[in-house]
Amino acid sequence: MERASETRRALFLRAASTSLHPENDGTLFMSRYNAREVEPKWQKQWEDGNVFLAKIDRSKPKYYVLEMFPYPSGKIHIGHGRNYVMGDVVARYKRAMGFNVLHPMGWDAFGLPAENAAMEQKVQPGKWTYANIATMKSQLKLLGLSIDWSREFATCDPAYYKHQQKMFLDFHRLGFVARKESNVNWDPVDHTVLANEQVIDGKGWRSGAVVEQRKLTQWFFKIADMAEELLSAIDDLDRWPDKVRLMQRNWIGRSEGARVTFKLNDPKHSTFEVFTTRPDTLFGASFCAISTDHPIAQDLAKGNTALTDFIAECKRIGTTEAAIETAEKMGFDTGLKAKHPFVEGQTLPVYVANFVLMEYGLGAIFGCPAHDQRDLDFARKYGLPVLPVVVPEGEDPKTFSVGTEAYTGDGRLANSDFMDGMSVPDAKRAVIKTLESMKVGRSTITYRLRDWGVSRQRFWGCPIPMIHCAACGVVPVPDEDLPVTLPEDAVLDEPGSPLARHPTWKNVACPKCGKPARRDTDTMDTFVDSSWYFARFCDNTATGPTNREAVDYWMPVDQYIGGIEHAILHLLYSRFFTRAMRKAGYTGVSEPFLRLFTQGMITHETYKDPDGKWLLPEEVEKRDDIAVKRGTNQPVTIGAVEKMSKSKKNVVPPEAVADTYGVDAARWFMMSDSPPERDSEWSDAGIEGAWRFVQRVWRIVTEASLPAVGTAMPGAFSAEALELRQLAHRTTAAVTEDLEKFRFNKAVARMYEFVNALGDYKAASADGQWALREALETLVLLMNPMVPHLAEECWQSLRHTTLVVHTAWPKADPALTRQDTVTIAIQVDGKRRDEIDMPKDADAKTVEAAVLARDMVAKAIDGRRVKKVIIVPNRIANIVVERA
């Protein structure tokens, strides 16, 4: 593989030579297309002509295309490249279609990696980040993207986050912000809060200390209050992928159920409430369970070391849902007994349990083991009764029993007093009615969606503009004091929060009383930064967060493109934030993204050296079945194929590809083969094919003898010329449709077919040459969104003096795309036996007669009786015969 590309590199250098072409009128031109010379030339022309600068122009329809902006981790990898090239194809296509296109780019510049780099390399996060931005910007520029760079910004720039702080204060005033406690991963050695990904097997990644959970008072955006609106508005996002809409619906997790009050045999805690989605199973209840964070559990733990230890044990599982859900179900019997609301004398033991979440519902449940798997696992472990109260249709209630699998299906109620015989929905209604009349319960709706905790005990983020005063409490920073900027002399490689530890930064006079007070030393979740950047792009010079004229013109984003990994959090937070911005008057829209395309991820094998360190693909050499580290020959472990990420080092930089084959070949290759929504594994094979395509197009264009630009259309065409014209127009129609539907790989295939036909075509006469010019021009315009440099070079070679970037998209002539005959497949009993050409839209009787007259058909029928003939117009005829 390596050898092949070295050969190619050598070739590339040789290709710079020029020669005199025999059919050309004495002009010097390249025998080989030299991307290295051509590509920078056109990029300079585009830049000098300011052709991608977007301005408000009400004479054209606007089109805002945006790819999710990158985190400046250091280098762009080919996975990013696919994303941006896709957006660029759309931007260039829409421009050619006459739209006024906005296609901006910026940097999601706050985040953990900068702090890690600061600790490892002793470099300030800002310095590291801006250095990365410089590198990545030059990489993106290399790709020839049609971006309006005048709108560029980084979220770590105070000129950006100042407005974010302003909006935080506005949202606070408007009641979208709350302050409450939540659990965090606490590293007791480093005295720092850890991100979930920094907790490995319950231990801090750096210190190795067992991670504890701590309660901190933090800022939250009240997204849960908007749950219903965010849920119902998903119905209108009909240009989003269904799977993303479904994931968001599930995430919001609306569930209808009931809250039920249980009385306790404890004077101190006389009652508590549970939430259930299955109030119909109340007669099957055999225990109650409360969260470790439930006030009763916390209260009972005081002075009870066994319970305190149990709670501590549960907390070691961690804060992630995945860890809690997969952990073994554990409970601690509090000794308390809850009275069953309906059954006089029946009591249920009350456990503190590790699988009950305080954040969901009321932090307390009743367990009905027969009809909930989690409850059943728990009941089996602690020897609790399992009484079925819903029996499947057709089963006898007396004999129906539940073993190791809970019955969660439909059925009739049993063992349930007044509900016996009812269906599940009827029973739900009946039990709620009874609970209401007894004043011990009512129907209620809860959501899985929790408020969005935005406080982070980190340095490299947007400071939260709040001040804590001993006398006045929490006081917002006055607008005129914004931005609250990060100190430039923070020390990062010590335990604890750098802002809290900084000697002077936090000290400030209280804006209300003037006495000494303390700044909030937390910074915002970086998801806040990315929840409104699309609005800032409309005018990055606006003196407030947004310029209403600009956002009213450009928003919403017409086409948003990004990885499926953001299907939930980023998109949901942006939807919330946009609504909050609307209420604060910063935008007129509620939904930020009209159309969404989630591209598949680029994956690659992962590699580890004997010490377990990740290796870059370029550090690995493969020999037959084994892999070794280049240079050292150490054995390398080949790991799973995973999404390209810097943390696992399975990344391929785009420069190497672009340098050897040219950017257009890389762009063409990225758009070919894999459908864009699907994951695709990067491989070096195939880029050669793209390179050959580029060379082939160049050869065909430059070797053609053509009439001058603007020569009048001949009155008649030869059969071959007509055929070529038909292909050109059919290809135009097909590629246009493919691009509209994001079927880039199919558009590429259509253009390959077109080029194959052009390679075979011989222009014998003037009309043939005219048709050839038409076809070549069509090809150049159609391929332009994908290979824009090659398109410009070809356009010039075709003697045009204008730029392709200013040229309109070709239109297919319906007279030339029409098909007159169709091939109809003939089946006998569903098996294909023959085919027949028929005029398009021939009526069923004509087709049937023609089909039955075929020899092959008669042979296949073999004398059996024809039961019926199914004719699908223009497609298929199926003859159904009596079976032997």
Added chain:
RNA sequence: GCCCUCUUGGCGGAACUGGUAGACGCAACGGACUUAAAAUCCGUCGUUCGCGAGGACGUGCCGGUUCGAGUCCGGCAGAGGGCACCA
């Protein structure tokens, strides 16, 4: 554990709303051109039986619906994404 995807030749994939499975590209193989190589051009290319015409089988696995299933339904297996402090 829960939610969401995906699975088609040696490989990436195509097949519009259930209607000719394998378009197009890659790789491989055979040939032409060349002193030679590269480039280029022509051809073969799911498996299998057959001299051939042609036939049988074939879209992860098992089953179902249908005149007809890669496509729809039920079940299973494998791979991947998300699970709230990675972005």
